[in-house]
Amino acid sequence: MPISPEHAGRRYQPTDVYVVSQAKVGEFARALGDDHPAYRGPRACAPPTFPIVVAAQAWEQMFHDPDLGLALERVVHGEQSFESRRALMVGDEVTATLTIEKVRTRGSADWITSVAEIGTLEGEDVSRVRATFVHSHPHQEEECR
């Protein structure tokens, strides 16, 4: 069964524990060309969009969920938001728990809004990473193959 509005509310298991490391924060900041000193050292904070690294691990569960039948080559990233109580910090041990918030069908595409809740092992909510993906339906001839 392909993805449909009925899949709203589907929640996945938390991801494996992700440990925010000084090396990864530094690598991510360098990839943005950003040499801000706040991103360096053992007490560094992570850049504001860094939670995407953790959220992306949770997205994998949805993209590979056989019930949804998503084709990655037909998925594009439509919208993105982060709501954070604080920045992720080096040393944080976190997991991401993904929920499908909403599925809308518009024309020949499904708009899938997901929320990854990132929290520490101690139970502190840190960040909500909301992503909307646009999943195009296959062309008619592809479906007949």
Add this chain to the structure above:
Amino acid sequence: MPVSTAATVTAEQAEVGTELPASTVHLTRADLIRYAGASGDFNPIHWSDRFAAAIGMPGVVAHGMLTMALAVRAVTDWVGDPSTVRVCSTRFTRPVVVDELDGADVTFTGSVSAVEGTRLTVTVQAVCEDVKVLGPTRVEVDLG
């Protein structure tokens, strides 16, 4: 890409309409590969011209998340402390096509769109080749 400039802004100094300094970031294919490695997003649309053409794109395109991160950086460079960011949101409206040799230039402009106590909201625009490549990107910082 340019390096950070030290700047600090307080909530008292900012008012609705205050403009951020404009900045232009030159992106190359190497930047996309570096971001792919750092973020874990290895979608071939960000490094293979043939793959991009096969799905109807004009060429290799930058990660939307890279463009968004650079838009947020325009704000963190301005406020000085990146750990103050509480909310950021955008829509990916047009691809940033990064030529293999010439790269691409993305220009960021922004202004304060709301002030509420210690919280400032800055709205950033990202333009490449005269086309807005992101919807208005809202970045909310808490300077308290």
